[in-house]
Amino acid sequence: MKPTPILISSALAVFLSGSQLVAQQPTDPPPWWGVQDDETLSLYWDFSGPNPLDPQQVATAPWYNPQVTGFALTGPLQIIPSLAGRTDVLGVLGNGTPQFATADLKVDNDPHLNWVKIFQFQFDVLEGSVGSVVESLEDSLANYERSSMTWKSTPVGGGWSRVTVDAELWPQPDDEDISWSFFTDLNDDVAIDDLYVNSRCVKVEDADEAGEAMGKVDGLPFGQLGLDLTGVTGRACVAAAMTEEPTTGARRYWVSSIAPNAITSHAIVQLDALGTTVLAVTSLPENLANAPNGASDLAVETVHSGPLFQQFVYGIIDRRGTPLNDVIVRGIDANTGALIPGLTLTVQLPSVAAPDNLGLAFNPDGNGGAGTFLVTDSLGNAYEIERPTGQVIRTFSNFPPRSGGLGYDHIFGRYYAFSSQPEATPAGNLRCNGHEFSAYDFEPTGTRFWGNLQIPNAGGPPGGTATGLEVYRYQRTAQRGQMRLLCVVQTGAGSWLYKLHGPFKFGQSRHGRTGMRGQPFELSSNFELTLDGLRPGTAAFAAIYAGFSNTVFGPTPLPVPLASFGLIETKLLISPDLRGTLVAPAANGQFRFLMPTLPVGFRNVEMFFQWLVFDPTVTNGLAMSSGGKTLIY
Numbered sequence: 001m002k003p004t005p006i007l008i009s010s011a012l013a014v015f016l017s018g019s020q021l022v023a024q025q026p027t028d029p030p031p032w033w034g035v036q037d038d039e040t041l042s043l044y045w046d047f048s049g050p051n052p053l054d055p056q057q058v059a060t061a062p063w064y065n066p067q068v069t070g071f072a073l074t075g076p077l078q079i080i081p082s083l084a085g086r087t088d089v090l091g092v093l094g095n096g097t098p099q100f101a102t103a104d105l106k107v108d109n110d111p112h113l114n115w116v117k118i119f120q121f122q123f124d125v126l127e128g129s130v131g132s133v134v135e136s137l138e139d140s141l142a143n144y145e146r147s148s149m150t151w152k153s154t155p156v157g158g159g160w161s162r163v164t165v166d167a168e169l170w171p172q173p174d175d176e177d178i179s180w181s182f183f184t185d186l187n188d189d190v191a192i193d194d195l196y197v198n199s200r201c202v203k204v205e206d207a208d209e210a211g212e213a214m215g216k217v218d219g220l221p222f223g224q225l226g227l228d229l230t231g232v233t234g235r236a237c238v239a240a241a242m243t244e245e246p247t248t249g250a251r252r253y254w255v256s257s258i259a260p261n262a263i264t265s266h267a268i269v270q271l272d273a274l275g276t277t278v279l280a281v282t283s284l285p286e287n288l289a290n291a292p293n294g295a296s297d298l299a300v301e302t303v304h305s306g307p308l309f310q311q312f313v314y315g316i317i318d319r320r321g322t323p324l325n326d327v328i329v330r331g332i333d334a335n336t337g338a339l340i341p342g343l344t345l346t347v348q349l350p351s352v353a354a355p356d357n358l359g360l361a362f363n364p365d366g367n368g369g370a371g372t373f374l375v376t377d378s379l380g381n382a383y384e385i386e387r388p389t390g391q392v393i394r395t396f397s398n399f400p401p402r403s404g405g406l407g408y409d410h411i412f413g414r415y416y417a418f419s420s421q422p423e424a425t426p427a428g429n430l431r432c433n434g435h436e437f438s439a440y441d442f443e444p445t446g447t448r449f450w451g452n453l454q455i456p457n458a459g460g461p462p463g464g465t466a467t468g469l470e471v472y473r474y475q476r477t478a479q480r481g482q483m484r485l486l487c488v489v490q491t492g493a494g495s496w497l498y499k500l501h502g503p504f505k506f507g508q509s510r511h512g513r514t515g516m517r518g519q520p521f522e523l524s525s526n527f528e529l530t531l532d533g534l535r536p537g538t539a540a541f542a543a544i545y546a547g548f549s550n551t552v553f554g555p556t557p558l559p560v561p562l563a564s565f566g567l568i569e570t571k572l573l574i575s576p577d578l579r580g581t582l583v584a585p586a587a588n589g590q591f592r593f594l595m596p597t598l599p600v601g602f603r604n605v606e607m608f609f610q611w612l613v614f615d616p617t618v619t620n621g622l623a624m625s626s627g628g629k630t631l632i633y
Contacts, residue, residue: 024057026122026196027154027162031413031439034059035369038305039201043069043107046194048088052079059368061110068108068175075101077182083191084126085158091126091191092182099184107176107197115203117169118412121178123195124160127188150513150533160193166533170508202411203481211482212501213606215434215449215631218484222498225455227275230494233257237269237495238357239405239468240488241298243311243334249476252279252334254313255488255497256295256468259288266294268315270337275497280337284315284330290322295330297360297405297468301371302475310335312343314362316375318355325351329360329373329390347375347390349383357467359406361415363439367393376403376417382442396442400435405469409483409503413439416485416502418451418469422461426523427453427603427633432466432489436504446517446530447504449485450633455498457491464489464496471502504628506550507559507573511539511613511623517592521633522603524595529580531591531611531625539615541582544593547575550608550629566620573627574608582614602632 024044025033034042036059043055053071058064076099080089092101109117149167156162176199184190217224229237235257244251253271266286270279284295295315303310311334318327331343359376366372366384372393373385380403382396405418415437423433432451437444451463468488474480485500504516513533518526529544550573551558559571580593591611611625 024196026120026198027164028441029196030118030120030198030200031363032200032365032369033196033198035365037061037369038063039112041107041109041197041199043197044195046088047079047090052088052090063108063110065108068106070106072104072106073101075099075182077101077103080189080191083189084160086124086126086160086191086193089126089191089193091189092184094184094187094189096187098186099182101182103180103182103192105178105180105195105197107178107199109175109199110201111174112201112203115170115201117167117176117199117201119167119169119176119199120164121195121197122162122164124156124162124193126158126160126191126193149510151535152533153536168508211506211629213608213629213631214447214500214502214504215633216501216606217452217454218499218501221274224452226452226496226498228494229255229257229488229497232271232275233269233278235260235267235269236490237497238294238296238488238490239298239315239470240486240497241300241313241470242472242484242486243300243313244475253486253497254298254332254334256298256315258294262288266291266317268295268298268313268332268337282332282337282339284317284339286317286319286328290324291317291319291355293318293355293357296357298470299360299362299373299407300334300470300472301362301364304475312340314343314360314373316347316358316360316373318358320349320352320356321354327358327375329385345373345385345387345390347373347383347385348392349375349377357402357404359403359417359469361406361408361471363408364410365413374406374408374415376406378402378404394442398443399437400433402466403435404467405487407469407471407485408439409471409473411473411481411483412503412505414445414503415439415442416449416469416471418466418485418487420466425450425519425633426521428462430463431461432463432487434466434469434485446515448516448519449500449502449504449630451487451489452496452498452500453633455489455491455496456493458493460492464491467495504630505626506629507571507610507627509559509571509573509610509624509626510567510569511615511618512591512611512625514609514611514625514628516609516628516630519633520595520607520630522598522600525597527595527598529593529595529609529611529628531613532589534585534589534591534613534615535617536585536589538617539585539591539613541584541614542591542611543582544580545574545576545578545610545612546580546595547577547608548606549575550627562624567622567624568619570622570624572610572624574610576610598632605632606630607632 042059044057239256251273268282313332327347329345380401382399384394400419402421403417434449436447453463515530517528553575609628
């Protein structure tokens with residue numbers, strides 16, 4: 001088959017209506033598919049109707065111009081009424097002679113300076129035995145840099161395959177341009193069908209590129225050991241969240257505290273930016289008799305549209321197995337600290353004999369932009385909850401057991417679960433174990449983190465026992481865009497609050513995505529680095545580089561563009577202090593490198609990783625991946 005390119009250039013009103021795209025969505029869609037706001041675009045073509053080259057379904061931003069979006073066709077392309085079990089597909093029918101055609105699609109975009117464009121397109125393709133529509137990805141972004149581009153192709157029956165390409169483009173292109181080349185020899189038919197295009201603009205500054213490693217403790221403002229919540233509040237505390245003032249950027253911490261006796265209510269305590277002063281207390285209607293775990297986890301919703309900036313704090317309260325026998329999500333106005341009756345949600349979870357420590361995260365893009373909650377239980381179930389009905393939309397059973405802490409990063413669509421399930425590690429039997437999940441398919445990504453193992457816990461597991469987690473990105477200060485994981489653990493001496501850096505993935509580079517598997521611990525024998533998202537069968541070999549900095553390489557500041565060395569759209573993101581051996585792709589197309597056992601002395605060391613890929617389909621045969629960064633525990 002001939003190589004044929006695909007080219008890419010590229011405040012109480014919280015219960016929002018659903019989107020236009022509920023009926024149709026791609027496989028494993030972005031969590032913001034179908035959302036209508038200022039930064040998101042979702043288009044779908046099924047190549048049917050009187051205007052088959054116009055999108056059949058649209059969810060657009062106000063800036064979208066349908067006159068800009070459209071196809072340009074060359075060669076013998078046509079709408080084929082019936083082909084290989086499909087109706088109305090765009091393709092070329094074999095006629096016994098070689099044929100070539102192209103379809104160029106331009107999608108309107110509204111670029112934001114120095115923002116990241118998260119871009120996905122998915123389509124079904126029929127290629128036959130000697131025809132081809134898709135065979136390789138080629139350079140098309142000479143003026144742009146790709147912080148990530150990944151490819152997946154899955155057979156879907158009848159000779160068709162489903163192709164999904166995800167990219168993060170920086171700076172953003174004026175428009176997205178996708179080009180298909182159709183080639184057929186003899187009598188093979190080639191075609192595409194069911195095209196989905198989605199893009200979203202996000203502002204993250206350079207926070208992730210130059211940020212600290214995943215899992216490293218942020219000592220500000222609490223110090224390396226964190227904040228003694230019991231000492232500040234006088235109570236046991238199980239969860240925390242953070243908000244920022246709309247104008248000044250001043251921060252407040254919201255802490256879920258347990259009633260100290262049978263005649264007192266549970267409460268949400270507000271602390272100042274240093275965590276040393278109690279600013280206010282919001283009493284909850286629940287007590288030890290009807291909700292012994294209190295508000296077991298907290299989440300924050302931020303409504304930010306033009307001059308409007310409002311935040312709400314939510315707490316989940318399990319009252320099953322008590323006379324009240326239900327699950328409640330209560331909402332608090334972050335400006336006033338008052339409970340808002342209109343934000344109280346009764347969640348329809350299965351009945352249990354006794355209340356559970358439930359995790360809670362809020363996804364503002366869920367259910368077409370109406371917003372959904374994700375709730376986890378001690379059995380490893382996760383429930384996506386619709387509002388305002390409280391009904392379960394979807395259920396997943398692959399989350400870690402005892403995930404009493406749950407958070408969501410809305411920028412890149414990742415959930416983070418904080419589990420107290422005992423896990424054997426080289427540092428001991430730990431009960432503060434973190435897991436990253438994709439909001440696209442709700443599967444674990446392989447990225448892991450552990451709590452602050454420096455917290456003393458005499459007679460108990462190192463780092464204490466996880467109970468609460470919230471994920472946030474700073475809104476309005478010099479730290480704007482930086483991600484933190486706000487963690488609460490229990491020790492024999494009381495409740496502790498601390499912050500961890502994240503995420504794992506970082507950097508703008510060309511080829512594939514760096515991931516991890518196993519445990520990045522001193523003396524660990526199962527810590528692996530992975531590379532995925534490359535088109536199967538293209539890259540022959542890859543080598544992992546590891547280093548101890550993502551800011552300097554000797555005297556040279558990082559990152560370093562490598563275009564002058566022939567590596568187009570590639571940056572060196574790390575100090576390449578160590579190199580692994582060349583590895584070939586595994587059966588699933590993923591590259592994996594098992595790190596040698598890290599000796600004593602690596603504990604609390606940050607390490608950074610990036611792959612060099614040997615791929616004859618790219619310019620000069622070499623490219624580098626995005627980076628990964630983690631603390632060694």
